[in-house]
Amino acid sequence: MKTSKLLALFTVAAAISFNAQAADRVGDFNLIDNTGKAHQLSKYAFNKAVVIVSQQAGCTANQENIARYKQLRTNFDHRGVSFLMINSSVEDERDDIRAEEAVWNYDFPIMDDDGQLVADALGIDKAGQVVVVDPVRMNVLYRGPMPAQWARHELGTVLEAVLADGADSRQMETVNVDFEAAEGCALEFPMRDRYQAEAPDYETEVAPILIERCVGCHVEGGIGPFAMNSHMMIQGWSPMIKEVLMTKRMPPMQVDPTVRTWINAGNMPVEERQILVHWINAGSPRN
Numbered sequence: 001m002k003t004s005k006l007l008a009l010f011t012v013a014a015a016i017s018f019n020a021q022a023a024d025r026v027g028d029f030n031l032i033d034n035t036g037k038a039h040q041l042s043k044y045a046f047n048k049a050v051v052i053v054s055q056q057a058g059c060t061a062n063q064e065n066i067a068r069y070k071q072l073r074t075n076f077d078h079r080g081v082s083f084l085m086i087n088s089s090v091e092d093e094r095d096d097i098r099a100e101e102a103v104w105n106y107d108f109p110i111m112d113d114d115g116q117l118v119a120d121a122l123g124i125d126k127a128g129q130v131v132v133v134d135p136v137r138m139n140v141l142y143r144g145p146m147p148a149q150w151a152r153h154e155l156g157t158v159l160e161a162v163l164a165d166g167a168d169s170r171q172m173e174t175v176n177v178d179f180e181a182a183e184g185c186a187l188e189f190p191m192r193d194r195y196q197a198e199a200p201d202y203e204t205e206v207a208p209i210l211i212e213r214c215v216g217c218h219v220e221g222g223i224g225p226f227a228m229n230s231h232m233m234i235q236g237w238s239p240m241i242k243e244v245l246m247t248k249r250m251p252p253m254q255v256d257p258t259v260r261t262w263i264n265a266g267n268m269p270v271e272e273r274q275i276l277v278h279w280i281n282a283g284s285p286r287n
């Protein structure tokens with residue numbers, strides 16, 4: 001009896017793994033939701049925390065937890081916490097997201113992470129996962145399930161900690177609570193898996209995209225502030241290049257293709273954005 005209780009305690013302790021020091025960082029990003037509205041993480045900096053729920057059409061954990069999500073929001077949105085959902089499913093198109101919303105009435109903006117790059121950045125690996133982010137310091141503070149009673153759970157502890165007077169998330173750690181994906185909540189990451197096994201090839205995959213989408217302006221004497229004229233140059237600018245791709249600042253003038261099309265739009269296909277970001281994540285290798 002005693003041993004089994006102790007064992008249970010150890011299991012709980014093992015499930016809550018703390019980072020050695022600082023919290024995981026996330027870069028800024030910009031995603032469009034089911035209604036066509038853009039959400040940029042840094043623009044939530046007027047709030048102390050953003051709660052992001054990973055969503056997928058048909059995920060039973062999402063469907064069963066709707067009341068809990070709304071209750072959490074009722075308790076925290078007037079205290080400086082914003083609430084968003086993110087759909088990072090390769091299965092779901094924007095129409096699937098809208099259809100799921102029409103049936104279940106989540107009543108949260110559902111961001112369409114069509115390239116799965118934000119899931120990667122936030123450390124999301126399944127639907128049903130809840131992530132708490134500090135939008136000022138860009139720290140991930142909690143990653144885990146939606147508990148039945150958040151007030152008695154790490155999720156509540158983390159939210160209270162970041163809302164406390166004088167709280168500084170730089171002194172906090174990422175609290176990870178492991179849990180199994182419920183039925184219909186597993187997420188596949190085919191592109192990430194592929195490019196983690198082998199980084200995109202600089203000459204045949206990366207450079208052609210830059211030439212087509214960027215070099216027209218980013219050339220010696222061009223209007224872009226630096227010339228993409230060597231691997232060294234591109235590697236050096238990689239952190240900035242990743243940021244402008246994640247926030248969709250570059251190429252300039254992007255519009256949501258599911259809302260309207262525009263002849264001058266600078267949109268690039270999601271596959272190209274994935275190639276560039278996964279290449280940068282791999283350290284921008286020469287080959």
Ligand code: HEC
Nearest residue numbers: 210213214216217218223224225237240241244250251252
């Ligand atoms: C239509 C011209 C044009 C195209 C195409 C273009 N850029 Fe730019 N880029 C600019 C200009 C102008 C600036 C400086 C003003 C700004 O930051 O908006 C800039 C700035 C940047 C910066 C620096 C951002 C900063 O905050 O200093 C990066 C990085 C960048 N571009 C990357 C890219 C990448 C990657 C592509 C291709 C996917 C691209 N650009 C395509 C014109 C362009």
